[in-house]
Amino acid sequence: MAAATRHSTLDFLLGATADCNAVLKALQPIFQEQGMTETVHNWEDHGYLATYIKKNGSFANLRIHPHGLVLVDLQSYNDHIKGREEVDQLLNKVEERMKELFHGNIKRVKRLPAILRGGVIDRYWPTADGRLVEYDIDEVVYDEDSPFQNIKILHSKQFGNILILSGDVNLAESDLAYTKAIMGSGKEDYTGKEVLILGGGDGGILYEIVKLKPKMVTMVEIDQMVIDGCKKYMRKTCGDVLDNLKGECYQVLIEDCIPVLKRYAKEGRMFDYVINDLTAVPISTSPEEDSTWEFLRLILDLSMKVLKQDGKYFTQGNCINLTDALTLYEEQLSRLYCPVEFSKETVCVPSYMELWVFYTIWKKQTDI
Amino acid sequence: MAAATRHSTLDFLLGATADCNAVLKALQPIFQEQGMTETVHNWEDHGYLATYIKKNGSFANLRIHPHGLVLVDLQSYNDHIKGREEVDQLLNKVEERMKELFHGNIKRVKRLPAILRGGVIDRYWPTADGRLVEYDIDEVVYDEDSPFQNIKILHSKQFGNILILSGDVNLAESDLAYTKAIMGSGKEDYTGKEVLILGGGDGGILYEIVKLKPKMVTMVEIDQMVIDGCKKYMRKTCGDVLDNLKGECYQVLIEDCIPVLKRYAKEGRMFDYVINDLTAVPISTSPEEDSTWEFLRLILDLSMKVLKQDGKYFTQGNCINLTDALTLYEEQLSRLYCPVEFSKETVCVPSYMELWVFYTIWKKQTDI
Numbered sequence: 001m002a003a004a005t006r007h008s009t010l011d012f013l014l015g016a017t018a019d020c021n022a023v024l025k026a027l028q029p030i031f032q033e034q035g036m037t038e039t040v041h042n043w044e045d046h047g048y049l050a051t052y053i054k055k056n057g058s059f060a061n062l063r064i065h066p067h068g069l070v071l072v073d074l075q076s077y078n079d080h081i082k083g084r085e086e087v088d089q090l091l092n093k094v095e096e097r098m099k100e101l102f103h104g105n106i107k108r109v110k111r112l113p114a115i116l117r118g119g120v121i122d123r124y125w126p127t128a129d130g131r132l133v134e135y136d137i138d139e140v141v142y143d144e145d146s147p148f149q150n151i152k153i154l155h156s157k158q159f160g161n162i163l164i165l166s167g168d169v170n171l172a173e174s175d176l177a178y179t180k181a182i183m184g185s186g187k188e189d190y191t192g193k194e195v196l197i198l199g200g201g202d203g204g205i206l207y208e209i210v211k212l213k214p215k216m217v218t219m220v221e222i223d224q225m226v227i228d229g230c231k232k233y234m235r236k237t238c239g240d241v242l243d244n245l246k247g248e249c250y251q252v253l254i255e256d257c258i259p260v261l262k263r264y265a266k267e268g269r270m271f272d273y274v275i276n277d278l279t280a281v282p283i284s285t286s287p288e289e290d291s292t293w294e295f296l297r298l299i300l301d302l303s304m305k306v307l308k309q310d311g312k313y314f315t316q317g318n319c320i321n322l323t324d325a326l327t328l329y330e331e332q333l334s335r336l337y338c339p340v341e342f343s344k345e346t347v348c349v350p351s352y353m354e355l356w357v358f359y360t361i362w363k364k365q366t367d368i
Numbered sequence: 369m370a371a372a373t374r375h376s377t378l379d380f381l382l383g384a385t386a387d388c389n390a391v392l393k394a395l396q397p398i399f400q401e402q403g404m405t406e407t408v409h410n411w412e413d414h415g416y417l418a419t420y421i422k423k424n425g426s427f428a429n430l431r432i433h434p435h436g437l438v439l440v441d442l443q444s445y446n447d448h449i450k451g452r453e454e455v456d457q458l459l460n461k462v463e464e465r466m467k468e469l470f471h472g473n474i475k476r477v478k479r480l481p482a483i484l485r486g487g488v489i490d491r492y493w494p495t496a497d498g499r500l501v502e503y504d505i506d507e508v509v510y511d512e513d514s515p516f517q518n519i520k521i522l523h524s525k526q527f528g529n530i531l532i533l534s535g536d537v538n539l540a541e542s543d544l545a546y547t548k549a550i551m552g553s554g555k556e557d558y559t560g561k562e563v564l565i566l567g568g569g570d571g572g573i574l575y576e577i578v579k580l581k582p583k584m585v586t587m588v589e590i591d592q593m594v595i596d597g598c599k600k601y602m603r604k605t606c607g608d609v610l611d612n613l614k615g616e617c618y619q620v621l622i623e624d625c626i627p628v629l630k631r632y633a634k635e636g637r638m639f640d641y642v643i644n645d646l647t648a649v650p651i652s653t654s655p656e657e658d659s660t661w662e663f664l665r666l667i668l669d670l671s672m673k674v675l676k677q678d679g680k681y682f683t684q685g686n687c688i689n690l691t692d693a694l695t696l697y698e699e700q701l702s703r704l705y706c707p708v709e710f711s712k713e714t715v716c717v718p719s720y721m722e723l724w725v726f727y728t729i730w731k732k733q734t735d736i
Contacts, residue, residue, distance in 0.1 A: 005431075005439060009375075013486045039407060039419075046425030051407070057414030061429065063373075063443060069486040071373060075431060075439070112492055113500040115480070118381045118437040123499075124480055131491075132481040133721065134499040136689055158688050158723045174723070177716070320526050321504055348545070348718040353501065355526045355542070355718060 004119035006078040009112050010091045012098050014068035015105040020047040023064045026101050030093045031060060034086075058083075060090075070098065078116060087114075121154070125169050127354045128319035135162070135351075141233050146225035149279075153233045159351040161233050163202050165226070165279055171202050172351035173236035179204040181347040181358045182275055182314050190214045196264075196271045196306065198257045198299065199278035201226035203238025210241055210250055217250040220257040227252070261302035274303045276315035297332050300361075304338050309363055317357035320346055326357060339364040372487035374446040377480050378459045380466050382436035383473040388415040391432045394469050398461045399428060402454075426451075428458075438466065446484060455482075489522070493537050495722045496687035503530070503719075509601050514593035517647075521601045527719040529601050531570050533594070533647055539570050540719035541604035547572040549715040549726045550643055550682050558582045564632075564639040564674065566625045566667065567646035569594035571606025578609055578618055585618040586639075588625040595620070629670035642671045644683035665700045668729075672706050677731055685725035688714055694725060707732040 024040070028050070032038065036052035036059075043049075050062040058076035065071075072094055076083055095109060113134065116123060123137045135156055142153035152164040160173030171178055180186060183205060190212035197205050197219040206219050221227060231242035245252040253260060257278070276299065303313055318325050333340055342361045349356050392408070396418070400406065404420035404427075411417075418430040426444035433439075440462055444451055463477060481502065484491060491505045503524050510521035520532040528541030539546055548554060551573060558580035565573050565587040574587050589595060599610035613620040621628060625646070644667065671681055686693045701708055710729045717724050 003433075003435065005433070005437065007377075007439075009483075009485070011485050039409075041407075041419075041421050041427075043421075043423070043425055049419075049421065049427055051409075051417075051419055053409050053411075053417065055411070057411055057433070059409075059417055059431075063427075065371075065373070065425070065486075067371065069373065071375075071443070071485055073441070108486075108490065110485075110490065110492070112483070113494050113498050115377075115500065117377070117379050117439055117478075118433075118476075122476065122478065124478070126481050129504065130481050131502040131504060132483065133501045136497060136499060136722075174716075348542075348716055350716040350723060353721050354504075 003077040003079045005075050005117045006084065006087070007115040007117055008074045008076075008087050008091060009110075009114075010072040010074075010094060011108070011110045012070040012102075012106055013108040013110075014070065014102060015107050016068055017066055018047070018064060018068050018070065020064040020066050023070055023098075023101065024048050024050060024062070026097050027062060027094055030090065030097060031062070034090060036060065075117075078119070084114075125164065125167070127352070128168075129321040129354060131354070133353045135159075137162075142229045144225060144229065146223050148223045149226075151223075151225055151229050153229050156351065160236055162351055163226075163230060163234060168279065169351060170279065171204060171234075171237065173234060174350040175204075175237075175352075176208075177347055178316070178349045178352075178356070179208050179237075181345060181349075181356075182277060182316055183208060184273075184312065184314055184360060185345060185347075188273070188312070190273070193272040194270070195273045195275065196220070196303075198261075198274070198276045198303070200275070202230045202234055203227070203242040204234075205275055205277055206250060206252070207237065207239045207241040210247065214249055219250065219252045220255055220260045221252060222254070222256050224254045227254070258298070258302070261299070261306060265302055265305040269306060270308045270311070271306055272308055272311050274307050274311070274313045276303065276313065293328065293332055296329070297335060300332065301337050304336055304340065304363065307363065309365075311362070313361040315359050315361070317344065317359050319352075320355040320357050329359075333361065371445040371447045373443050373485045374452065374455070375483040375485055376442045376444075376455050376459060377478075377482075378440040378442075378462060379476070379478040380438040380470075380474055381476040381478075382438065382470060383475050384436055385434055386415075386432060386436050386438065388432040388434050391438055391466075391469065392416050392418060392430070394465050395430060395462055398458065398465060399430070402458060404428065443485075446487070452482075493532065493535070495720070496536075497689040497722060499722075501721045503527075505530075510597045512593060512597070514591050516591045519591075519593055519597050521597050524719065528604055530719055531594075531598060531602060536647065537719060538647065539572060539602075539605065541602060542718040543572075543605075543720075544576075545715055546684075546717045546720075546724070547576050547605075549713060549717075549724075550645060550684055551576060552641075552680065552682055552728060553713060553715075556641070556680070558641070561640040562638070563641045563643065564588070564671075566629075566642070566644045566671070568643070570598045570602050571595070571610040572602075573643055573645055574618060574620070575605065575607045575609040578615065582617055587618065587620045588623055588628045589620060590622070590624050592622045595622070626666070626670070629667070629674060633670055633673040637674060638676045638679070639674055640676055640679050642675050642679065642681045644671065644681065661696065661700055664697070665703060668700065669705050672704055672708065672731065675731065677733075679730070681729040683727050683729070685712065685727050687720075688723040688725050697727075701729065 031052040036054045039051045041049045047066045048064040052060040061073040063071040123134050137154045139155040149166045154162050162172040163170040193214045195217040201221040345358050346355050399420040404422045407419045409417045415434045416432045420428040429441040431439040491502050505522045507523040517534040522530050530540040531538040560583045563585040569589040713726050
C-alpha cells in the first residue's frame with residue numbers, strides 16, 4: 001500500500017515584528033541536527049523561507065514573516081510510529097527554542113492535529129458552509145460509482161456508517177434526529193395516511209414511517225445502487241425495510257421522481273404527506289429546467305399538486321449559516337402556483353457538524 | 369493588522385506509480401507563468417520537491433511521490449480577494465493539467481478548505497479525540513488569563529458565543545443539550561430539593577435549575593473571571609442568574625470545591641443532587657492528590673459523603689471515542705468508600721462536534 005503523507009504544522013503569532021534572521025539562526029540547528037539539508041530564500045520585504053530536506057523523503061518549511069508570524073510545516077510518511085514521534089520531538093524543540101527566543105512575547109502557539117494526505121481512507125469531509133472538519137473514519141465500507149453519483153459508505157467510530165453521495169455527507173446511522181425532523185418532529189399522526197417520499201434511498205424515513213401504521217407509503221428513489229448499499233450497510237437506519245421493494249403498506253419505485261409526480265398529478269392521486277428527501281444538488285434523468293432553483297420550484301409545484309388541501313410537505317433546507325441560500329429558497333415558496341405558508345426548525349444532526357434547517361410547507365387555507 | 373497566511377492544498381492520489389519527472393515537467397509551466405522561481409530537489413528513491421517562490425511573499429510546494437501521490441501546497445497572504453482568486457485559478461490549472469496527464473487514472477483529487485494560519489481569530493479547536501475541526505468563529509468576544517486558566521469567549525455564527533477554557537471547548541449558547549443532560553435529561557423533579565453544583569461557572573445549570581423551584585442550590589466555582597465573562601457574554605446560557613451571587617433559592621461560592629466539600633461533609637450537610645460540572649482537566653488551589661484519577665476519586669468520595677442515601681450525582685464523562693478514559697473512569701467508581709451504581713447516556717452537544725457521554729451515579733441501596 002502506498003504510504004500517506006502526514007502533514008504537521010506549528011505556528012507562532014508573535015507579539016511584535018520579528019528579526020527574521022535571528023529566528024532563522026535560532027531554529028536552523030534543530031533541523032540540521034536531524035541531518036536535513038537547508039535551502040534559504042530571502043525576500044527583501046517578506047522575510048525568509050527555509051526548506052529542509054531529509055534523506056528519507058520528508059521535508060520541512062520554515063516561513064518567517066517580518067510582521068511577526070513564523071510557520072513551520074513538516075511532511076513525512078505516515079508509515080511508522082517512530083517517525084511520528086520524531087516529528088513531535090522536532091516540533092517540541094522548535095517550540096522550546098522559540099519560547100526562549102521571545103520569552104513571553106508570543107501571542108499564540110498553535111499546533112493543529114496533523115493532516116493525513118493521500119491516505120486510503122479520506123477523513124476530511126467539509127461542511128456545507130465550507131469548513132474543514134475531520135471525521136473519525138476508520139473504514140471504507142462501500143465505494144461505487146452509480147450512473148448518477150459516487151456512493152460512499154464510510155465507517156465512523158462514533159456515528160456508525162455514514163452515507164456520502166458525491167462528497168456530500170447525507171446521513172449517518174447516528175442521525176435519527178434528521179429523520180425525525182424531516183417527518184415533522186413527532187408532531188404528526190401518520191396512522192392511516194398516504195405518504196410520498198421523494199428520494200430517501202437510505203431508507204430511514206420509510207423505516208420510521210412504516211412503524212407508524214400508515215395506509216400506504218410510496219418512495220421514489222432514482223438510484224438503485226444507493227438502496228443496494230444502504231440495505232446492506234445502513235441497517236441501523238433502514239432496518240429491513242429495503243430488503244423488499246414492496247411491503248404491506250409501502251412500495252419503492254426506482255424512478256426519477258419528476259415523471260412520477262407528473263403521472264400522479266395527472267391521475268389526481270393525492271397524499272397527506274409529501275416528504276422531499278432529495279439531495280441538495282438535484283439529480284434528474286430528464287432535467288427540463290435551467291437552474292437549480294427552477295428545478296426545486298418544479299418539484300415544489302408538482303408536489304403541491306399531489307398534496308391534499310390539508311396535507312403537509314416536509315423537506316430539509318440547508319446549513320443554518322447559508323442564509324442567502326435559505327432566503328432564496330423561501331423566495332421560491334412565494335412563486336408557486338398556489339399560495340403556501342411555511343415554518344422552519346433548526347436541528348442538530350450529529351454527523352453534520354453544523355446546524356441544519358428543516359421546512360414544513362402547507363397550502364394556505366382560504367376562508368371562503 | 370498583520371496579515372494571516374492562507375494555506376491551500378491540492379492532493380492527487382494516482383491509480384499507479386508516477387513518472388515523477390513527467391509530472392514535474394507538466395506542472396512546472398503553470399507556476400512559472402505566475403512569475404514564480406523554481407528550486408527542485410530530487411531524491412533518488414523518493415521523488416521530487418519543487419518549491420516555487422513569488423515576489424509578493426507567497427510560495428508553493430509541489431511534492432511528487434513515486435508511489436503515486438502528488439501534493440501541492442500554496443501559502444499566500446490572506447489580505448485580498450484577488451489573491452485568493454489567483455490561488456484558486458492556479459490550483460484549477462494544476463488540476464486540469466493533472467487530469468490531462470493521467471486521463472482517468474486518478475483515484476482521488478482532494479482540495480481541502482484553505483487553512484487560515486496566524487489570523488487574529490483562531491477558528492481551529494480540535495475535538496477531545498484529537499480531530500481537526502474548523503469553527504465558524506467570526507469574533508473574539510473575551511480573552512483573558514485568570515489565575516487558573518485562559519478564558520476565551522468566541523462568537524460562532526451558528527452556535528452563538530462559545531466558552532473556551534485553556535483551549536478546551538466548554539459550552540456554547542446553543543448547548544442546552546449539555547445542561548439538560550447533566551441535570552438528568554428531564555427525568556428529575558428538582559422542586560424543593562437541595563442541590564450542589566461543582567464548577568458550572570457558565571451559569572447554565574444554575575439558571576435551568578432555579579426555574580424548577582428547588583429549595584436551595586449552592587454552586588461552588590473557583591474562578592470569578594469565568595463568571596464575570598459569562599454573565600456578560602453567555603446570557604443565552606445563564607440569563608440573569610449570575611448578576612448576583614445570591615438569590616432567593618441559590619448562592620454562588622467563589623471557592624475551590626474541595627475544602628467546601630470537606631466542610632460540608634464534616635458538618636453533615638446533605639444534598640439531593642450533586643452535579644459535577646468541573647472541567648475535564650482538574651483545577652484546584654490545593655491539589656493533595658498525585659494524579660488526575662486520584663483527584664477525580666477524591667471529588668467523588670467527598671461528593672458521596674454529602675449525597676443523601678437516595679440522592680443522585682450527575683457528571684459529564686468524555687468524548688464517546690475515548691473509550692480507555694471512560695473505562696478508567698468507571699473503574700474509579702468501583703473504588704469509592706461506598707458502593708455505587710451508575711448509568712450513562714450519550715448526547716449530541718451541538719458545538720462539540722463529537723458525541724459526549726454523561727454519567728448518573730447513585731449509592732447502592734442495601735436490602736437490609
